[in-house]
Structures are given as C-alpha cells and as structure tokens.
Amino acid sequence: MTDPREQLVQAFGPEPTETWVVSAPGRVNLIGEHIDYHGLPVLPIAIHRRIRVAFRARTDRRIRAVSAKEYGLREFEWTPRLAPTAAGDWENYLRAAAEAVGRKWGAGVGADAAVVSDLPPAAGLASSSALIVAFTLGLLQANRRRASFGELMEILPEGEQFVGTRGGGMDHAASLASREGCASLIEFEPLAVRAIPVPEDWRFLVAHSLQTAEKSGTARDEYNARRAAGTAALKRLGFVSYRAAIEEPDAVEKLPPGPERDSFLHVTSEALRVRAAVKAMEQDDAGSFGRLLLESHASLRDRLRVSSPALDHLVETAVESGALGARLTGAGLGGCAVVFCKQPDLAAVRRGLIAHYYAGHPNFDPHQHLIDAQPGPGALHLA
Ligand code: NG1
Secondary structure, three states: OOOHHHHHHHHHOOOOOOEEEEEEEEEEEEEOOOOHHHOOOEEEEEEEEEEEEEEEEOOOOEEEEEOOOOOOOEEEEOOOOOOOOOOOOOHHHHHHHHHHHHHHHOOOOOEEEEEEEOOOOOOOOOHHHHHHHHHHHHHHHHOOOOOOHHHHHHHHHHHHHOOOOOOOOHHHHHHHHOOOOEEEEEEEOOEEEEEEEOOOOEEEEEEEOOOOOOOOOHHHHHHHHHHHHHHHHHHHHOOOOHHHHOOOHHHHHHOOOOHHHHHHHHHHHHHHHHHHHHHHHHOOOHHHHHHHHHHHHHHHHHOOOOOOHHHHHHHHHHHHOOOOEEEEEOOOOOOEEEEEEEHHHHHHHHHHHHHHHHOOOOOOOHHHHEEEOOOEOOHHHOO
C-alpha cells in the first residue's frame, strides 16, 4: 500500500506542520446478522486490510481530501450543520465524519487529508464505516480532542445514517475496538466488547458472490423493512426489548404467519446461535462453529429472506469444497459469504470455490473477491 503521507505532499505540497496517519480496518461478521440494530450481541472480526489517512491540521474550517484517482479531490467548509452532497459521492463519507464530530463537539479546524486503502469497496468488509471511523479520528486529532470508545460509539452509527442506512453499531465497534488474533463479542446494552481468542488453526475467507448489494436504493429499503418487521413483532408481543424476548422464545406462537413472525424467529434464534458460537470458539470446537454458521445462513435465507440464489450457491460450493461452515455476511441480498475451515483445508476450499463458483466469471479477481480474513487489531489498538 502506498504511504498516504506521500499522497498528501503530492496533492497539497510540503508543509512544515505536523502530519500523522490514522488507520481503521475493515471487518467481517462471523455470526449475529441483522440483530445488532435490535441491540443484540454480534461476533465480527476486524481484518488486516484497512484504510489509512494522512492528516494535517489547518487553521481555517476547510476540509480537503484526496483519494485514489477515480475518486479525486474533494473540499468543503466544515460548518456546524452539514447536508449530504450528491448521492453516491465519496465526499459524503467525509461529511458524515465531520457532521458526527460537529454534532457532539462543534465544528473545529479543518484538515488536509490523503486516503489510501487496500480494502475493496462494496465487498462486504465495511469499507465505508472504516473510512468514516478513520476520518473521524483524524478530525478529532486535528482538534486535539481525545474521545473515548463510548463517545465514538455515540456519534458514529448516527453519522452513517448521513450516507445511507442507519445500521447498528457493529461495523464501527469492530473497526475501533478489535484485538489482534481475537473475534469481538460486541454487546450494545450496555456497550461492551469482549475479545474472544480465535483458535490458531481456524481460517476465514470472505468470498464475493459477484453480485453487489448497493447500500442505496432497493437494498436500503429491504434492510429497513427487515428492521421494521422485527420491531413490529416485538411490540405486538409486548416485549420491551429483544433481550427480554429471547428469554421467552415460545411467545412467537402468538404471531400469525408472515414477515413479523419470521423476523422474530430469525432474531431470537440468531441471538442464541451467537451465544453458542462464542462457546464453540472458546472450546476450539470447529465442527459446532461451522454448523452454527450454516444454520445462520438457513435462517437468513428462509426467514429473513435476505439471501440470493448466488449466495446460496456460494455457501453450498464452499461446503462441498471442504469448508466446515459458511454463511452470507453483512446485510445480504448480494455481497459476500464468510467461509470457515481449518488451516490444512484452506487451499482446497479456495481451489474448489475458484473451480466451481468463479469459473466462467471473467470479472473474478482473487485479490478483491476471495480474501483471507484473519483477525487483526482495531483502530484503537493499532500501533
Ligand atoms: P453491511 O451490509 O456489511 O454494511 C449492515 C449494517 C450492520 C448490520 C448488518 C446486518 C451498516 C453500516 N451496517 O452491514 O450494522 O446491521 O448490515 O447484520 O448499516
């Protein structure tokens, strides 16, 4: 990866002022899908691919940033209330960070910044959240402000809404607080991250279905519809939260067949799978962990209906190639699957996916679409 400091000097010239680099990794969710926004624990890992941003503080309120050629230079004034610019423009991520910081602490001095990344976009690795996390940390540093993990988690998920979906806080928490070699059990009520060591010989691959789920448009409506159905089911059954509901899963019998019942069943069963998956990881029980991933996929496919024929085929191919488990990861409706196997089987699983899933797809690029995802540290623990 090129050094973002070089990009910074190339774009904005040398300056005697201090320059520093902030990094934020992408993440892949191992299990706990479509439940973070209901306040239930999830189990992602941060990965070793990340976004790096070189920053230099300015004395005025201008924010200027460059990224790879196709994204180009963006600049705007950091005013107390920012509005989004054209949908799909990468400037919105910068604005989201500035707006998140400004909302809590007021707009500060601006910065010149250069962004480099080895995280492929739209690959299910939460690159957009990583960019917002890195840019937020950079703006805070430019203003000599230290924010706690809790404070960052108050502002970041809201900031994301600025660019599209108001998701749960999983992506930001994983990108910030993960530990090297560990999965992060993220709890939201109250906020806590527990590092669960991943057994040494466990391996994860992120495999792209080659069908992209754009966060704007239909996928966003579908995402919001799942969230609304889950919330409606909870209300109808008279529970105050899903934490209360998972203690009484039989309550579902009172719901008529339909999306609300299906959502309730998915959310409550997925929460129990997360618990069981943590136990399996702690006991180095790869067989059980793999089965839980497959059960999660089946529930996302049949109850929440956020899979696709391509994702189903990808999961089946992974298992036929020797994986112990696989499931769609992220919001679904396209995007990626996370594939789980033991180290000695990794090469065969890769080969199987390439031969039986990716063959005949001229756009397949192993560096973007079939990624080794081993657990790495989050932004708060990166040297
Ligand atoms: P993806 O699709 O990977 O960005 C989204 C949400 C998560 C979570 C998952 C579904 C955002 C930024 N992320 O993830 O919080 O709700 O869907 O489990 O909206």
